[in-house]
Every structure is written in C-alpha cells, then in structure tokens.
Amino acid sequence: MDLLRRAARTLLLADHLQRMETALGEGWRIALTDTHGAVVVGERPPAAGPVAATSPIRMDGVTVGDLRIAPPAETTETMAAARSWVETLARMIEALTATEQVRRAVTAEALDGYREIAQLHRATLELGASLRADDVAACLLAQFSGLSRVRWSAVYRHDDGDAPPRRLATYGEDAAALFSALEPAGLLALLTADGVDGIVNDLHRDPRLAAIAPHAGALMVVTLRSHGTGIGYLVLLAPPPSRFEAADLHRAETLASIGAAALHNAELFAAREALAQQILTAQEEERGRLARELHDDMGQNLLAIKLHLQQVQLDLDGAPLSPVIDGVSATIHDLRRILAGLLPASLQSTGLGPTLKGYTHTLAERCGLPVTATVDDFDRPPREIELHLFRIAQEALHNAVNHSGARQLRLSLQIKGRHIVLRVEDDGRGIDPRAVRGEISGMGLSTMEERARMIHGTFTIQGHPGRGTAVEVVTPLP
Numbered sequence: 001m002d003l004l005r006r007a008a009r010t011l012l013l014a015d016h017l018q019r020m021e022t023a024l025g026e027g028w029r030i031a032l033t034d035t036h037g038a039v040v041v042g043e044r045p046p047a048a049g050p051v052a053a054t055s056p057i058r059m060d061g062v063t064v065g066d067l068r069i070a071p072p073a074e075t076t077e078t079m080a081a082a083r084s085w086v087e088t089l090a091r092m093i094e095a096l097t098a099t100e101q102v103r104r105a106v107t108a109e110a111l112d113g114y115r116e117i118a119q120l121h122r123a124t125l126e127l128g129a130s131l132r133a134d135d136v137a138a139c140l141l142a143q144f145s146g147l148s149r150v151r152w153s154a155v156y157r158h159d160d161g162d163a164p165p166r167r168l169a170t171y172g173e174d175a176a177a178l179f180s181a182l183e184p185a186g187l188l189a190l191l192t193a194d195g196v197d198g199i200v201n202d203l204h205r206d207p208r209l210a211a212i213a214p215h216a217g218a219l220m221v222v223t224l225r226s227h228g229t230g231i232g233y234l235v236l237l238a239p240p241p242s243r244f245e246a247a248d249l250h251r252a253e254t255l256a257s258i259g260a261a262a263l264h265n266a267e268l269f270a271a272r273e274a275l276a277q278q279i280l281t282a283q284e285e286e287r288g289r290l291a292r293e294l295h296d297d298m299g300q301n302l303l304a305i306k307l308h309l310q311q312v313q314l315d316l317d318g319a320p321l322s323p324v325i326d327g328v329s330a331t332i333h334d335l336r337r338i339l340a341g342l343l344p345a346s347l348q349s350t351g352l353g354p355t356l357k358g359y360t361h362t363l364a365e366r367c368g369l370p371v372t373a374t375v376d377d378f379d380r381p382p383r384e385i386e387l388h389l390f391r392i393a394q395e396a397l398h399n400a401v402n403h404s405g406a407r408q409l410r411l412s413l414q415i416k417g418r419h420i421v422l423r424v425e426d427d428g429r430g431i432d433p434r435a436v437r438g439e440i441s442g443m444g445l446s447t448m449e450e451r452a453r454m455i456h457g458t459f460t461i462q463g464h465p466g467r468g469t470a471v472e473v474v475t476p477l478p
C-alpha cells in the first residue's frame, strides 16, 4: 500500500475531511487523490479546472497526491476561500503525516533497541553459563552469527610475557584454516598491536591479502577488556562487498565487554579449581607421609615396648605389669584406627572394594548402626581414582553418622557400563537443601565435589525430608 493511503487510514483523514466539508457548508466538496488521480478520500471528486482549488501533498519532499476543494459556486469570494482552505488543509495533512512518519521511525528505533537489549540479555545469560574459557570464547563468537555480515571470527587471548596471542576459538566455515593463514602473514599482529578497536574495509583490494584470504572483504578488531586491561581480542571478518559500519563496531564492543568478563570469570574459576586440586593432592601426600611415619616408627616402637614388657613380666614372674601392657595395647589399637583414617594400608594392598568393606564394618561396630556394603568385583582402577572414591565414601559415611540421625546406612560400589558408581545412602532426616546449594556447610560437600571433578566424575547429593540422603559419584573408567 502506498504512503498516502496508509497515512489516510492511520490518520482517519476521511473523517477529518468529511467534518471539514460539513463545517464549510452545503455544496462544498473535498477530495484527496493520488498522483494518478485515483481517489483516496472523498466520495465525489471535485472536478479539476477552474472550479476547484488544488494543492499538492508532499511527504519527505516527494509529491504523493493532491488535495482539491470545490466551492458550491464559482464566485470570487468562494474561490478565494477555497484556495485559502486548500492550502491550510494540505499543510495540515502534511504536518500530520510527518508526525506519523516520525512516530513510525521512533517505533522502529525502539524495536531495534529492544531487540538489541534482548540479544545482549541472551548473550549475558549464555556467556555466564559456561565455566570453561574455551566454551566462553566459542559462545561469544556464536553471538555474532546473528550479524549477517560476519562470516568468520576468532577470539585471541594474550598470555603473560611476549608469547604471541593464543587462539581460543574460531567460528565459521573453514575459519581455523583462514586464521591459520592470516596469523603468519603478520596482518593480525599489525592490526592489533596498538590495542585500538577498528574497522578495515575493502581488504580484498590489498594484493598481499588477496592471495591469502581472497574471501575476506571487511575486518573488525575489538579488544577484550577486563577491569580496564586488554586480555585479548576478537577478530570478525566479512566477505566482500560487505563493509562494517560504526554501529557494528559499537555492538561488537558491547558484546565483547560481556564476553571479556565471562572469560575472566571462567579463568578465575579454572585457577581456583587448580588450586583446590593442588591443596587436595598436597593433603593426600602429607597424610601418606604421616601414616608411613606413624606406622613405621611409632607403631614399631610401641610393639617393641609391648613385647619387652611382656618379657619382663614373665621374667619377674607375675609382677603387676598387666595394666601397663594393656595401656600399650590400647594405644596400638588407637594408632591403627588413626592410621586407617589417614590412609588405610589396605587401599594400597588389596584395593578400594575390600577397603570399603572393611571400613564400613569397623564403622558399624564403632557407631552401633547397621552399615551394609555391596561391592562389585572389578579390576582395580588407577590409584588416584581409588583414593578419591575412598575419601568421598569416608566423608559421606561420616556425614550420615554425624548429621542424619539415620537408623541404617548403605554403601554400594558398582560398575555400570564404562563407569564406576559409588553410592552412600542413609534413611535419616534428609540433607537441608541450603547445604546442597552451598549456602550453609563445612568443607565436606565441596571437597567431595572437587574430588569427583579430579577424577572426571559427576557428584550428586539428594535429600528427601524425613527419608534420607543419597550421595552418588559416577566416574568413567580410564
């Protein structure tokens, strides 16, 4: 539909003009015609020629139609009035359509703005959802796929020192090959050296580049800034004859700032995870060392003392050494218990299954609760997996004993497909969901989770109020 008809409809021009006709009095006729003379508004078009006064209607400087007013009689007076009216009305219609155009333009702009905000919102959610730097980089590039002009893109990360930037991710068909070709050519280094964002259009006219990347027409470089420091950059390429405009750069910079923050967070998360793992490893080494020393030195000494005392008792023929010997025996017993907690010797010798059976047996005796253990028979996994699964079982069992008020505990260690599944269940009060969310807790839950991650496993803990808690770790067999 043409502009004049659309404006006539939205502005209810038919109503307005009819009212004017009535106001002018009997016999006055008003009509609006398009540039071909077809009637847009007005039932009876007033005849052209000297009987009617006409005025063109312009929109955006273009004539879109004519307004005509015919008086009831062709007197000097009525013709002068008609001319004056037609001018006034025509200018009024033009003003109205201009406002209408403004309104439409504003609405379109607001819609664009809304779309952009919605896209940014989506991008923020998506970027915040990944915790691995590579995933964040890939997700950032995917955000640009909606920009029709961008065909290939890459994220680069500066490392400390003078090392060349590392490419974290690429997007687009054969993008990896394209960027691999561009990197040695030094072009990217040149463009990104000064850390200023910018656009280079008409790349295909550059003969040096035409040989390497004949499909590259326009290029945009945007710095990834986190806390004011450039941590890398984003390269976006479009095929000719596309050109990047300032608005593209602006949008890319906004997305890049969200991406940089997400990237930084993912890296902090990875660093935190690495640190937690280092601490756990150091802790295990220290426990092993302590256990060995206690066993080899103290344990052997205590045993020697006990034997010596027994000999003395025999030699002295009934001297009252029994209480001392009993004391030493009790100390040896305590030491064994401490050693079993620090690092059960059986974990190394017989493996995880038998160790868990023995451990649950001792625990049942100590806490007076039935603890059943179902353990599949399978080849021993690597030491690391055995150690972490043992620690997780140990913590889960202790939590059940200390926090659940259960009447019964169950442990199972099973093979399902190519996975080991460890499960510890109790029939107690059911863990508080706030503890599961990490809002209230000690270190136990987070350490179990961290250990599961160290062996590439998943950790879940589920509580049902009044019906117990289940901890499960599923870890792949190597």
Ligand SMILES: Nc1ncnc2c1ncn2[C@@H]1O[C@H](COP(=O)(O)OP(=O)(O)O)[C@@H](O)[C@H]1O
Residues within 6 Å of the ligand: 399, 400, 403, 404, 426, 428, 429, 430, 431, 432, 435, 436, 440, 441, 442, 443, 444, 445, 446, 469
């Ligand atoms: N099996 C369970 N039944 C009920 N509550 C539990 C259970 N396991 C853990 N919890 C709750 O979760 C909290 C956090 O456990 P954890 O991180 O191991 O810390 P800690 O054992 O040092 O309190 C516990 O304080 C307890 O409130």
Ligand SMILES: [Mg+2]
Residues within 6 Å of the ligand: 395, 398, 399, 442, 444, 445
């Ligand atoms: Mg605990």
